[in-house]
Amino acid sequence: DDTGKRIDGKAFAAALRTRVGAATADLERRHGVRPGLAVVLVGEDPASQVYVRNKRKQAEEAGMASFHHTLPEATTEADLLALVERLNQDPAVHGILVQLPLPGHIRAERILLAIDPAKDVDGFHPVNAGRLASGMEALVPCTPLGCLMLLKDRLGKLDGLEAVVLGRSNIVGKPMAQLLLGANATVTVAHSRTRDLPAVARRADILVAAVGRPRMVGAEWLKPGATVIDVGINRIPDDRPDAEPGKTRLVGDVDYESALPVVGAITPVPGGVGPMTIAVLLRNTLIACARQRGLTLDL
């Protein structure tokens, strides 16, 4: 039984979407502007199609305008750059999201660099990464910002806490470390070359796992009472006794069942960090829209 220990990201995300929806309606009523999110999908990756559909649907549910651009797999880099440039210039578009991964013949870096940093609601442009690292106002990557919101909601102030981030990607690990540092935690970033990962993890009052290895983090990696944020989304064969043969299921980077007796609090997979990502994307779109109009919002 995980009552009291489970961090309910699904419920938190729903509440955040409601707040964003209310602020969106308010913005439109008072200033006559409707936040617009453009989502660009190149190719037919099935997982990306699901993500993109959910992003559009939830943007519309929050009262935003959503602009959908589906391009064929064979789209050239030049064509995609031209679309990004059009969206940069379009006053109805306040946020631009190019779904990753892109087909191999397109250099993702070139595309990310072309997005207007003011419209970069994924927060992947180096200008936004640099602004975050410098403690300036920035658009912050959605997944790590969602993790920080869950941590603050659970723990209040993070001052002086030992935080360990497993993973150093530009999308999750690095911005997560910057956010924790900004919140006055003492931060260690571990990765595939780290020696004695379990010993490093055991120092953590806050452990964020963003590695992509199913159930890698076991009970012996955890300090008793630690708050654990599991970012991993891994599909594995369903090995539970009552599962139909051939079925798969999602698990995190943390072995939830064995971690539960040790931790103070933990996010489940699914239903933890995952739902936060799109809710924060909507929040970023709203904030980008307000800033482009010279308004400030507090969310």
Ligand code: NDP
């Ligand atoms: P990446 O593959 O880009 O990065 C993984 C990181 O983990 C790297 O820094 C890598 O180290 C490190 N790593 C890999 N294997 C090990 C290991 N055995 N021991 C220690 N470190 C290791 O992944 P992402 O950051 O994009 O995503 C991480 C996970 O989070 C994935 O499961 C992904 O599906 C999930 N995710 C979930 C999201 C959500 O909405 N909830 C959003 C984004 C991602 P090195 O740098 O040395 O190679």
